[in-house]
Structure formats: C-alpha cells, structure tokens
Amino acid sequence: MQAMKQFITTDEKLRQLVHALSKNAWNxxxxxxxxxxxxYINDGKDLVINADSKPTKLSAKEFFFPKxxxxxxxxxxxxxxxxxxPKDVLRKTVLFGVKPCDAAAxxxxxxxxxxxxxxxxxxxxxEQTVIIGMACSYSDVYCFCTSTGLSPESSKxxxxxxxxxxxxxxxxxxxxxxxxxxxxxxxxxxxxxxxxDVKLLLNSPKGPEKKFDANQVKQWLDGHFEDPxxxxxxxxxxxxxxxxxxxxxxxxxxxxxxSCGYNCGRRVKNWDGCQFGLFTKHASGHNPxxxxxxxxxxxxSHKFKYYQDKFGEILCTGCxxxxxGCPVGIDIAEIAQEINKRNSVLV
Amino acid sequence: MENIxxxxxxxxxxxxxxTPDIITFKLKFKxxxxxxxxxxxxxxxxxxxxxxxGECTFCIASSPTRPDFLECxxxxxxKVTNAMRRLQTGDTMGxxxxxxxxxxxxxxxxKSVVFIAGGIGLAPVRCVIWNVLDLRDQFKDVTIVYGAxxxxxxxxxxxxxxWKQMPSVKTVVTVDPGGETPDWNGxxxxxxxxxxxxxxxxxxxxxxICGPPIMIKYTMxxxxxxxxxxxxxxxxxxxxxxxxxxxxxxCNVGNVYVCKDGPxxxxxxxxxxxxxx
Numbered sequence: 001m002q003a004m005k006q007f008i009t010t011d012e013k014l015r016q017l018v019h020a021l022s023k024n025a026w027n028x029x030x031x032x033x034x035x036x037x038x039x040y041i042n043d044g045k046d047l048v049i050n051a052d053s054k055p056t057k058l059s060a061k062e063f064f065f066p067k068x069x070x071x072x073x074x075x076x077x078x079x080x081x082x083x084x085x086p087k088d089v090l091r092k093t094v095l096f097g098v099k100p101c102d103a104a105a106x107x108x109x110x111x112x113x114x115x116x117x118x119x120x121x122x123x124x125x126x127e128q129t130v131i132i133g134m135a136c137s138y139s140d141v142y143c144f145c146t147s148t149g150l151s152p153e154s155s156k157x158x159x160x161x162x163x164x165x166x167x168x169x170x171x172x173x174x175x176x177x178x179x180x181x182x183x184x185x186x187x188x189x190x191x192x193x194x195x196x197d198v199k200l201l202l203n204s205p206k207g208p209e210k211k212f213d214a215n216q217v218k219q220w221l222d223g224h225f226e227d228p229x230x231x232x233x234x235x236x237x238x239x240x241x242x243x244x245x246x247x248x249x250x251x252x253x254x255x256x257x258x259s260c261g262y263n264c265g266r267r268v269k270n271w272d273g274c275q276f277g278l279f280t281k282h283a284s285g286h287n288p289x290x291x292x293x294x295x296x297x298x299x300x301s302h303k304f305k306y307y308q309d310k311f312g313e314i315l316c317t318g319c320x321x322x323x324x325g326c327p328v329g330i331d332i333a334e335i336a337q338e339i340n341k342r343n344s345v346l347v
Numbered sequence: 348m349e350n351i352x353x354x355x356x357x358x359x360x361x362x363x364x365x366t367p368d369i370i371t372f373k374l375k376f377k378x379x380x381x382x383x384x385x386x387x388x389x390x391x392x393x394x395x396x397x398x399x400x401g402e403c404t405f406c407i408a409s410s411p412t413r414p415d416f417l418e419c420x421x422x423x424x425x426k427v428t429n430a431m432r433r434l435q436t437g438d439t440m441g442x443x444x445x446x447x448x449x450x451x452x453x454x455x456x457x458k459s460v461v462f463i464a465g466g467i468g469l470a471p472v473r474c475v476i477w478n479v480l481d482l483r484d485q486f487k488d489v490t491i492v493y494g495a496x497x498x499x500x501x502x503x504x505x506x507x508x509x510w511k512q513m514p515s516v517k518t519v520v521t522v523d524p525g526g527e528t529p530d531w532n533g534x535x536x537x538x539x540x541x542x543x544x545x546x547x548x549x550x551x552x553x554x555x556i557c558g559p560p561i562m563i564k565y566t567m568x569x570x571x572x573x574x575x576x577x578x579x580x581x582x583x584x585x586x587x588x589x590x591x592x593x594x595x596x597x598c599n600v601g602n603v604y605v606c607k608d609g610p611x612x613x614x615x616x617x618x619x620x621x622x623x624x
Contacts, residue, residue: 071352074398080358080377080439081398085350116607117592120348225601225621252596255352255589259399267352267396272595280587280597283424286560288586288600288623298599306602 007183007190008197011168014096015044017189021094029063031056031097038063038095049097051137051164051205055319059248060095060102064125065109067271071121071255075264093129094182101145101319103133103157105248111311112251121269130182133158133175137205142320144211144333150317152207165200212336214304214314220343221305225297229342233300233335234293236328241273243299243322243332249315252279274298300335351592354396354441355381360416362436365502369467370432371408371420374442386445387411389452389474390583390611393444394591395419400430404588406610407445408470410477417442420470420502446591447610450475450555450581459488461547463566465538465558466495469502471583471610472557476510483515490517490547494538494562497526519545539565542573549574556582567614577615584610584617584624600624 009017021028022042030047032039037056041047073084106126113119136145136152145151155161159179162170171193174180183190244250254272259265272279275295281287289295307315316332323331361373376382387393392406403425409418423432434440452475460479464472479486491510495501501520510518521534521541534541538558547554554575556563563582570580586598586605593607601621603609612620 072350076398076439081356081441083353083356083441085348085353112594112596115593117351117594118349119351119594121350121352124348251594253589253594255402255595257396257399257401262399265399267398267402269352272597274596282585282587283422283428294623301601302596302599306599309602 005174005180005183006193006198007172007174008165008193009162009170009172009190011049011170013189014049014170015047017186018042018044018047018096020186020189025091027091027093029093029095031099047096049134049162049170051135054138054140055099055101055321055324057321057325058246059105059319059321060098060131061105061109061248061251063093063095063129064106064122065251065253065271069121069269071267071269073264073266076262090124090128093125095129095131097162098131098133098158099136099138099319100133100150100152100154100156100158101136101143101317102248103131104150104154104317106131106157108157108249108307108311108313108315108317109251111313112307115311130159130178131157132160132162134162134170135164135205136207137164139205139208140320140324142324142331142333143208143318144320145318146207146210147212147333147336148214148314148316148318152205164202165197166202167200169197169200171198171201208318211333212340214316214336216343217304217336217339218308218314220339221301224342225301229335229338230293230297233330234291234296237275237292237296237330238328239275239277239292239295240327241275242325242327243330244273244275245271246321246325248317248319248321249303274302296330300332303332304336352443352590354394354402354443357417357440357442359434359436359438359440362434365420365504366500368424369420369422369502371418371503372431372434372440374417374419374440375415376442377439385414385417388445388449389478390449390471391445391447392591392606392610393417393419393442393446394588395421395427395431396441396443397427397430397434398439398441401427402441402443402589403427403431404585404591406471406474406583408474410474410481412478412481420467422467443591447606448608450478450583450611452478455479455553456482456485457551458486459490459548459552460486461490461492461542461552461554463492463538463542463554463556463558465493465562466500467502468558468562469493472555473503473506475555480510480513480516487551488517488547489515490519490545492519492521492538492542492545494521494523494534494536494541494558495526496523498522498528498531500526517545537565538562539569542566543569546573549576549579552579554580556580577618578613580614582612582614582617584612586624 598605
C-alpha cells in the first residue's frame with residue numbers, strides 16, 4: 001500500500017503551532033473539554049488534544065453550515081430594492097481534534113450541497129478550513145461508527161489526521177493536498193516520520209462493537225414505507241429535533257427574512273429539522289407528513305435509504321449524538337438493529 | 348462567489364384580481380438584458396420574494412411562447428402571499444428560477460390534448476394551454492375542462508371566455524352544484540363527471556391534469572375507463588419548498604425531490620411513489 005505522507009509531531013509542538021497560526025491571523029477552533037463544544041482559541045494552552053474525550057455536544061458541522069447564515073442583505077429605496085451579497089471575508093481556519101465521525105460528515109454533506117446547483121456558502125467554508133482529525137479512543141453505549149462503514153481511525157474528511165503515539169507524540173498523516181500544503185507551510189511543527197517513529201504508534205482503538213448492517217437496513221426500507229414499526233418509534237418522539245441539530249450530517253434548512261425596521265434587513269438560512277410538524281406543512285393546511293411516525297420514517301429513510309439512492313452514501317456517521325441527547329431515549333442504532341432483525345426474519 | 352439564493356429583481360407591471368383571494372401578477376425583470384436571456388419551459392416554477400417577508404413557491408403561469416412578461420397566480424394564504432396581496436403595480440419583488448422539470452410539450456406535438464383543472468390548479472395548466480394554443484396547428488384536438496367550487500372561484504375568467512370563442516378548442520367550464528349564479532350558462536357538476544360527459548377520445552391523446560387531490564382522485568378512474576394509459580396522464584405536484592434547488596430537504600416524496608425531479612410527473616411515475624404528497 002502506498003503510504004500516506006506521514007509526519008511526527010508532539011503535544012508541545014501542536015500547542016506552539018496554535019501560537020504560530022494565531023500570529024498569522026488564522027481562526028483556530030479546538031474541540032472543547034469533556035462534554036462541551038468546539039471553541040475558538042488563541043493560546044496553545046487552551047488546545048484540547050484528547051483522543052479519549054467524549055464527542056462535543058454539537059458536531060463540527062456549524063463551521064461549514066452555520067446555524068444562521070446570511071444569504072444577502074436588502075435595502076429598499078424610492079425606486080426599488082438593492083441586494084447586497086454578504087461581504088464577510090472568511091479567515092483561514094483550522095479545526096483541531098475533530099473526531100472521525102465529525103470529519104467524515106463534511107464530504108457526505110458536500111454531496112447534497114453540490115449536486116447540480118452548488119451552494120458556495122458551504123463550499124467556501126470547506127475550502128477555507130483545514131480539518132485536523134484525530135483517532136478516537138472514546139466509545140460509549142451510544143457510539144456506532146463501525147456500523148456506518150467508519151472506524152475510530154477513519155481519516156475520511158480530514159485534511160491531516162493524527163494518531164496518538166508514545167511519549168505524547170502523534171503520527172500526522174497528510175490526507176489531502178490541502179493537508180499536505182498545511183504541513184509544509186508549518187513544517188517546523190512537523191518532522192518527517194521514519195519507520196522507528198511509526199513503531200511508536202499506540203495500539204489502534206477498537207471502537208464500538210458493530211451494532212447493525214446498514215445495507216440490510218436499506219434493503220428493508222426499500223420495501224417497508226408502510227410498516228407498524230413507524231408507529232412504534234414515532235409515537236414516542238416529541239418532535240424537538242435535537243437529533244437533527246446535533247447531527248453532523250443533517251443539513252435541512254429554512255430560508256427566512258429578518259428585517260431591521262421597514263427598509264432593510266437580510267435573508268438567512270437557518271437550521272431546520274424534519275421532525276418539526278411545520279416542516280412540510282402547506283399554506284392550505286395540508287401536510288404530507290402530518291404525524292410524528294411519518295416524520296420519524298422520513299428521518300430514518302433519509303439517512304439509510306434516500307441519501308444512498310441519490311448520492312451513494314448513508315447520511316449517518318454513527319456519532320450517537322441523536323441518541324445521547326434524545327429526551328425520550330429514542331435510539332437510532334436500536335431501531336436499525338430492530339430493522340435488521342425484521343429483515344433476517346423475512347429472509 | 349456565485350449565490351444561488353439571491354433573486355433577480357422584478358417589477359410588477361399589473362395586478363389582476365381573479366377572485367376575492369386569488370391574484371395574478373404580471374412581472375418583468377428590471378434588468379432588460381436578464382429578461383431577454385431568461386428562458387423557461389411550461390411547468391417550471393420559481394421562488395418569488397417579498398423583501399422583509401420571505402419567499403414563496405409557485406409555477407410560472409404564463410407561457411414561454413409569450414416572453415414579454417412572466418405571470419404568477421397565487422392565493423393569499425400565508426405570510427408571504429398576504430404581503431404580496433398588499434403590493435401594487437410598480438412595486439419591486441424578487442424572483443429566482445426557473446426550477447424543476449416541465450411538461451413534455453415537444454412530445455405532445457401531433458397528439459390531441461385534454462386539459463383538466465380545478466380551482467387554482469388552472470394556473471400551472473394555463474401555461475401549457477397557451478403554449479399549445481400558440482402553436483395550435485402542431486396539435487390535434489384540444490379540449491379544456493375546468494371547474495371551480497362556484498362562479499366566483501373561477502380564475503382567468505376573461506381567458507375562459509376567449510377559449511370558448513375559439514373554434515379550434517372545446518372548452519367546458521363547470522361549477523360545483525350550488526355554486527352557480529342565476530345567469531350561469533356553463534355546466535353544473537363536479538369535474539370527474541363532466542370529464543366523463545365530455546369523453547375525450549383516449550387514442551393518441553395526452554391528459555394534463557391539475558387540481559385539488561380530491562378532484563384528481565375521482566378523475567383518474569374516469570380517465571382509466573376512457574382508456575387513457577397512466578403514462579399519458581401528466582400532472583404537477585406541489586410540496587412545500589424553500590430552496591427550490593434540491594438542498595433544503597423538505598419537498599421530497601420518498602427519494603424523489605419534487606423541486607428537482609418534478610414538479611411534473613406522469614400518473615405512472617406518481618403511482619410508483621410512496622403516498623407522501
């Protein structure tokens with residue numbers, strides 16, 4: 001196998017790298033401490049590099065697909081309206097310590113934002129960002145990356161991927177040309193790794209046990225649009241959409257106008273969620289997905305069937321946030337397991 | 348940066364009250380060059396903006412054969428459409444489009460066409476009607492069956508008269524029983540039974556149908572009885588949309604995005620979709 005370009009760096013050097021980036025006016029975002037969120041940092045001592053940490057509450061998607069993104073500004077005048085594009089200049093950004101389940105979501109979302117019409121709001125953020133992913137040795141009952149075709153060491157979506165080695169050092173793989181350019185630009189913090197360095201790598205994390213077979217889930221979904229299962233799972237759902245908001249791959253959005261006074265304002269794209277009753281409701285009152293079971297079916301089907309039909313990938317990376325945060329304890333992996341069970345009964 | 352969400356500005360050239368709550372706008376792009384370049388096909392839709400209120404999705408109700416202006420018809424039902432109702436001639440709106448697929452007018456050439464519409468469902472059918480009528484000699488028989496709840500609810504009244512006067516078109520207008528006025532001289536009855544009565548010949552004929560779900564539900568068996576094949580019955584779907592370009596994730600019916608794969612579907616395609624529209 002053609003080895004990826006490998007480098008060696010240390011905890012200390014990465015903290016110094018933060019300092020150098022900060023001096024060069026980069027935006028530096030680090031995974032937060034246990035149970036918190038991603039944070040903007042300027043100082044190396046605030047960098048959280050911890051393969052054992054629990055996934056952040058919100059995924060990293062907001063740095064590519066913000067909760068609210070202005071699309072344009074309008075200003076009414078006596079003979080019409082002026083429309084102004086957002087003028088913000090994005091700073092080069094580096095995201096430190098992104099878990100494989102978060103990093104992998106970026107190219108997955110990239111598919112929907114780039115088929116046919118291209119959403120440059122998403123693309124320009126991806127272009128400006130270097131994702132430094134890191135192997136993950138955390139695993140709890142909610143994690144299921146191994147059931148979605150990923151692993152705790154998947155470098156999918158990362159530009160540079162860190163694997164912990166002995167003596168607080170890391171083997172850094174330059175996964176993409178952008179990642180390689182980054183390592184070259186900041187070469188004083190990365191040394192080329194030799195064979196002996198690679199030997200220092202810690203044992204690969206095992207990751208969560210595989211809980212279900214995603215292909216079989218799709219097979220079952222292909223033939224079970226109507227099924228009693230949807231009532232069983234949908235009836236407990238409160239429709240709060242925390243699953244969609246914390247999900248690294250959920251990308252549905254609303255477009256609304258926000259006026260400031262009568263004459264000016266902006267149009268924004270906001271996060272939305274398919275579990276909301278108003279999501280599909282027509283002005284006439286008709287609602288194609290009028291009940292929670294139908295909306296829950298949409299969520300599961302979009303993740304494991306529709307996205308695969310359309311883009312060849314499942315819309316889930318197994319981070320487990322939807323389940324971890326669900327106020328009524330709906331477990332997506334458990335539902336997928338149940339589907340697997342029903343599928344095997346059929347076969 | 349290319350901004351797919353930024354509309355072009357249009358000016359309202361005329362406001363036509365169709366019914367007490369249905370209005371037609373005649374629109375023209377403010378940039379004459381853009382107007383000249385703007386091409387669309389019958390059945391495509393657009394996103395219309397009122398700045399400060401939001402965006403709304405309707406079909407383009409005018410025909411591509413009449414490129415001098417665009418028309419849209421809407422019912423004041425929600426936030427944006429109620430804001431649109433307050434606009435006047437000369438006001439500025441935004442328009443993004445055209446989006447989605449279109450009616451197969453090219454393939455319909457050389458065939459007979461029967462148009463069946465109910466209520467405001469005439470709007471998306473009307474663009475095909477004018478498209479066909481403007482190229483009248485390329486089609487065989489043309490029949491129009493249009494119904495509404497009452498005489499007051501009929502839209503495009505002046506055009507209904509115009510179509511009735513045309514010798515090359517068979518136009519039948521009906522209102523639901525009880526919706527007639529003392530001087531009403533059209534049909535009285537629901538659209539499905541009128542279609543049965545008019546009985547267009549199914550051979551080499553395409554049916555274009557749009558209206559409330561209940562009308563479509565009861566008209567389909569009639570068309571089947573008349574011998575129409577499912578692939579020769581074409582309709583247009585409406586689902587709530589925001590982006591119009593296959594991103595925002597709400598208009599899907601199963602794995603089909605109405606905004607990209609539709610809004611125009613044959614009845615055959617529709618039957619293969621899950622019932623989620």
